[in-house]
Amino acid sequence: MKIYVLLKRTFDTEEKISVVNGQIDEDSAEFIINPYDEYAVEEAIQQRDAHGGEVTVVTIGNEDSEKQLRTALAIGADKAVLINTEEDLDDGDQFTTAKILEAFFDGKDVDLILAGNVAIDEASGQVGPRIADLLGIPYVTTITSLKIDGTAVNIEKDVEGDVEVIETTLPLLVTCQQGLNEPRYPSLPGIMKAKKKPLEEIYLDDLDLGEDDIEAKTKTIDIFLPPEKAGGRVLEGDVKDQVKELVSLLKNDAKVM
Amino acid sequence: MNFELSKEQQMVKSMVHEFAEEVIKPRAIEIDEQAKFPVDIFKQMGELGLLGIPFPEKYGGSGGDTLSYAIAVEEISRVCASTGLSYAAAVSLGASPIYYFGTEEQKKQFLKPLASGVALGSFGLTEPNAGSDAGGTATTAVLKDDSYIINGEKCFITNASYAETLIITAVTGKNDKGKNMISAFIVPVDTVGVTITSNYDKLGMRGSDTAEIVLNNVSVPKENLLGDASKGFKQFLYTLDGGRISIGALGVGIAQAALEKSLQYAKERKQFGKSISSFQAIQFKLADMAMEVELARNMVHKAAWLKDKGKSFSKEAAFAKLFATETAFRSANQAVQIHGGYGYMREYEVERYLRDAKLLEIGEGTSEIQRLVIARQLGC
């Protein structure tokens, strides 16, 4: 089976993030593999181990993304591809990403593409479906179980906490939800072997893409941090009075009712 | 000069950090309180290849370097120093001597299970009457036919109750100068005459097993002699030099944890209407801690780097061990101080850092012995 994983390098939202001049300050942020993409990598490895084949992780990014690709190789992927857009692209959006990956997959023999459900930085959840659409293959988002038998595929999909069971066929794109599997840690021998695994670097030129083909369809107007959380207030007195005060606060202060 | 870690070293750091946070940290208080060696955690560490970082793949290792290993010790000790100590002792003392001095046969038979993490090793040098003065070793090994017969007693030996192989130092004769000739032997724990008991009730490092070993007419084949019979003393000095890098890394881990906890607490704790982090008295403590942690880490990394480059590292390892472990103790002490009365309570963890850090100034050569080693290197 030819298995591809779409992987994004994102900042760690559990670490401190600061915004300088309307941009996330990259120097002070910690970067990680998008956590949902970790489920995708793990699933790809498990499917390969069960059915044979090869796992290739693909990312669009710059030289710094190599660390996340090497980590995926250390976890067990076979090959990595870095589509380096550092020089050629200032701003992209989900449309840009999907167009680049469409060009990348053009002419390739693909059985299964796995992506994260969302990337935790921009959280659009669009890239997977857009690519499937461009490639003309079926897709299922937020999956929590994946069973493959020949080309028949049986999927459990998380629908806001409920489960939907879906039958489909390969080739297929899925986006992975928490609960699909338990991502493993890269092992030490895995980390050491990762440097010997192939990591191919390609540029937009190699994909015959010009800037116009991939120009973003959206504009980012502003980036800002959510307002600092004000200290909480504990209401006191009779339960009856407390409820009254709470309702009044929700109506008049917070204006949520 | 290049102070940047390689991609592999960065990956080792991220991986061990995550593993330590997710698997070890939630258990750290319980491990200390119950003084229980976490067998399951070591099994997992073995599966991840952590116990074999500095050994080649052909001996079951991970093919990493000393620096990666030091990074792993730091990250584990940052969340649980007991686990860090048992880890460092297993690799630096239990397995490394076999790698340094063992024959091909010994490496295949004894190093492989240790490096691949299916078994733990232990190093028995200290005796009730021979601590800093290892030359005073009283355990003896006498060659009889094709076997050595070992008799004696070892104390304070890390991991012995959970180990499969022990490395035991013993006197095998006198050299031309009339001094005791000390040699090292590989002794499987199931050999008849070996008794291991762990009854110590310790101040800190309570989750790390510390045991007493009694050797009563223990017979091992002469092939179990490790390295050169006449160079046993030199060999364990070299082994301890390497071990000091990892104890230094352990100190950096504790000091880093003390700094992180103190900084967070000082920002949150309000007295006199302000965060205590706004008081200069607290700021200076935090500034000193941050500086010392960084300096200690740099020294540990330098000693590890020298070892990886095959250069002499004895003095630098002593610098690293001495400075990093005293940094750990100072930082942990200040962390308790910054936490005030809360810092005295187990729940806040900093009191554990202080108890654990104290061991580092004693084990693998006391602070005084480090100063002796350094002074000797200076030509005194």
Ligand SMILES: Cc1cc2nc3c(=O)[nH]c(=O)nc-3n(C[C@H](O)[C@H](O)[C@H](O)COP(=O)(O)OP(=O)(O)OC[C@H]3O[C@@H](n4cnc5c(N)ncnc54)[C@H](O)[C@@H]3O)c2cc1C
């Ligand atoms: C938790 C724990 C784990 C341990 N693990 C191991 C292990 O795995 N393997 C092992 O072999 N040992 C182990 N040890 C033993 C440890 O290495 C010794 O405790 C240490 O070397 C000190 O020896 P000692 O306790 O006999 O103290 P002593 O040597 O009696 O020292 C007492 C004091 O005298 C000072 N002193 C001694 N000689 C001099 C001198 N010449 N000049 C100035 N001051 C001096 C010392 O610095 C110290 O302050 C462990 C100990 C502990 C507590």
Ligand SMILES: Cc1cc2nc3c(=O)[nH]c(=O)nc-3n(C[C@H](O)[C@H](O)[C@H](O)COP(=O)(O)OP(=O)(O)OC[C@H]3O[C@@H](n4cnc5c(N)ncnc54)[C@H](O)[C@@H]3O)c2cc1C
């Ligand atoms: C075992 C034990 C027994 C106790 N028994 C009693 C008792 O019987 N009765 C009782 O009333 N209390 C008792 N206490 C409480 C004890 O007196 C307090 O813990 C102590 O006064 C410190 O207060 P705190 O813990 O709130 O720390 P904090 O006041 O929060 O101090 C935290 C840190 O900030 C520093 N700090 C605070 N303000 C400043 C400043 N302006 N400038 C510079 N540094 C500052 C402190 O020195 C400390 O390092 C006990 C505590 C313990 C641990």
